[in-house]
Amino acid sequence: MTDRDRELTALDLESLWHPLVQHRDLAAAPPRRIERAEGSFLYDSDGRRWLDGVAGIWCVNVGHGRTELADVAREQMAKLAFVPLTMSHEPAIRLAAKLLDLLGYRAKVYFSNSGSEANEAAFKIVRQYHAQSAGGARRHKIIARYRGYHGNTLGALSATGQAERRLGYEPLAPGFVFTSAPDPYREDVDCADALEKTILREGVESVAAFIMEPIIAGGGILIPPDDYLPRVREICDRYGVLLILDEVVTGFGRTGKMFGHQHWGVHPDIITLAKGIASGYMPLAATVVRDEIFDAFNGPADGLDHFRHINTYAGHPVATAVALRNLEIIEREGLCDRAAKMGEMLLRELAPLGAHPKVGDIRGRGLLIGIELVEDRATREPLAPSTTAAIVGHCAAEGVLIGRTTNTTPGLSNVLILAPPLTIREDEARSIVVAVERALHKELPTNGSEPSRP
Numbered sequence: 001m002t003d004r005d006r007e008l009t010a011l012d013l014e015s016l017w018h019p020l021v022q023h024r025d026l027a028a029a030p031p032r033r034i035e036r037a038e039g040s041f042l043y044d045s046d047g048r049r050w051l052d053g054v055a056g057i058w059c060v061n062v063g064h065g066r067t068e069l070a071d072v073a074r075e076q077m078a079k080l081a082f083v084p085l086t087m088s089h090e091p092a093i094r095l096a097a098k099l100l101d102l103l104g105y106r107a108k109v110y111f112s113n114s115g116s117e118a119n120e121a122a123f124k125i126v127r128q129y130h131a132q133s134a135g136g137a138r139r140h141k142i143i144a145r146y147r148g149y150h151g152n153t154l155g156a157l158s159a160t161g162q163a164e165r166r167l168g169y170e171p172l173a174p175g176f177v178f179t180s181a182p183d184p185y186r187e188d189v190d191c192a193d194a195l196e197k198t199i200l201r202e203g204v205e206s207v208a209a210f211i212m213e214p215i216i217a218g219g220g221i222l223i224p225p226d227d228y229l230p231r232v233r234e235i236c237d238r239y240g241v242l243l244i245l246d247e248v249v250t251g252f253g254r255t256g257k258m259f260g261h262q263h264w265g266v267h268p269d270i271i272t273l274a275k276g277i278a279s280g281y282m283p284l285a286a287t288v289v290r291d292e293i294f295d296a297f298n299g300p301a302d303g304l305d306h307f308r309h310i311n312t313y314a315g316h317p318v319a320t321a322v323a324l325r326n327l328e329i330i331e332r333e334g335l336c337d338r339a340a341k342m343g344e345m346l347l348r349e350l351a352p353l354g355a356h357p358k359v360g361d362i363r364g365r366g367l368l369i370g371i372e373l374v375e376d377r378a379t380r381e382p383l384a385p386s387t388t389a390a391i392v393g394h395c396a397a398e399g400v401l402i403g404r405t406t407n408t409t410p411g412l413s414n415v416l417i418l419a420p421p422l423t424i425r426e427d428e429a430r431s432i433v434v435a436v437e438r439a440l441h442k443e444l445p446t447n448g449s450e451p452s453r454p
């Protein structure tokens with residue numbers, strides 16, 4: 001370890017507050033200090049390389065180290081580093097038009113900087129829309145789902161159905177109500193029916209919107225049955241409830257299509273986007289609102305009908321320029337199809353792990369894959385969080401970074417998560433499978449069914 005390494009580690013522990021970790025543990029195992037990245041790999045301060053099986057936080061869709069995006073950022077920064085979107089600029093205009101082109105319906109794009117902010121904007125838009133639409137004055141409630149995640153600002157957290165993210169920060173914003181999300185492995189519940197009942201019990205005239213992730217990501221990779229989203233759309237239409245789809249994770253090729261909802265042919269009223277929009281090269285998010293809703297925000301110049309909301313850096317020229325080129329790369333390199341094919345290949349290669357007595361379920365769409373671990377296959381009792389963490393640790397010891405459900409629903413920190421860059425090569429994807437297989441057998445040996453691979 002060099003003097004510089006020692007200095008940076010000491011400064012890190014003295015100065016930085018890291019998310020989602022117990023700092024007490026960091027003195028013994030300081031966070032990995034990553035110095036550079038390329039393709040599917042991160043390189044740390046010791047020169048060791050790590051296969052990034054979670055694409056940062058499921059965001060680096062085009063892979064690491066794209067100098068093309070750095071060039072776009074440099075050029076844009078030199079030309080015009082900042083102007084707020086109370087005025088306008090070409091990268092934001094072109095990116096908004098491109099997003100609408102990809103979505104295929106008439107809408108307006110409201111930019112912000114993070115997934116949480118995109119959802120905050122959506123919540124305010126649905127409430128204001130109803131407040132200034134005929135007969136909608138009482139509609140203010142937002143129905144969300146247990147297990148879902150929508151961000152950690154207070155409004156977005158209020159829509160997050162994960163007790164371990166909420167505890168200690170409550171009471172949260174009023175006006176958020178929860179219903180069940182489909183979890184085909186654990187429950188046989190008709191969740192579309194449950195949504196309808198929730199709307200009726202709350203009182204139709206009080207409900208403004210329903211928010212959901214097309215596939216719950218951080219809450220455990222929960223893929224709904226095929227009739228769920230179409231039925232949700234019908235129910236929302238029947239009761240005048242707006243449908244917000246949070247595609248912060250599922251957008252931009254992650255699930256094998258440009259947007260997650262395209263698997264089910266259903267259009268939302270509002271869609272929220274972040275992460276893959278700029279593949280993590282810049283912070284950016286968007287709330288895309290159908291024209292029928294946007295039209296309710298037109299009023300006299302001296303009135304209050306317009307959207308009274310701004311984030312200084314929203315629609316930043318550099319972020320939007322980079323996002324535009326990022327989308328060009330996703331299309332040019334066919335990364336949606338690639339994610340679909342690599343996802344199928346990964347699921348095929350992972351399938352034999354299903355024979356392990358502690359593997360309850362393996363599921364995924366595109367490159368968003370979950371492996372649910374259990375103590376006992378018959379009872380489906382979830383594997384203990386410490387054992388699941390140890391499996392992630394064994395993969396890391398082999399240089400493969402994978403994720404897991406962390407501080408979400410009590411008792412359910414038992415799902416391993418794979419979400420590599422969409423550019424991942426076949427041999428790299430195979431090495432994730434090998435690492436998971438070895439980690440499972442190391443932590444949970446099964447007498448005689450050791451991994452067949454070298």
Ligand SMILES: Cc1ncc(COP(=O)(O)O)c(C=O)c1O
Pocket residue numbers: 057113114115116117119149150151152213217218246247248249274275
């Ligand atoms: C589905 C979903 N929505 C919203 C967010 C919040 O995004 P951000 O962390 O950019 O605020 C996340 C973050 O992981 C997410 O997974």
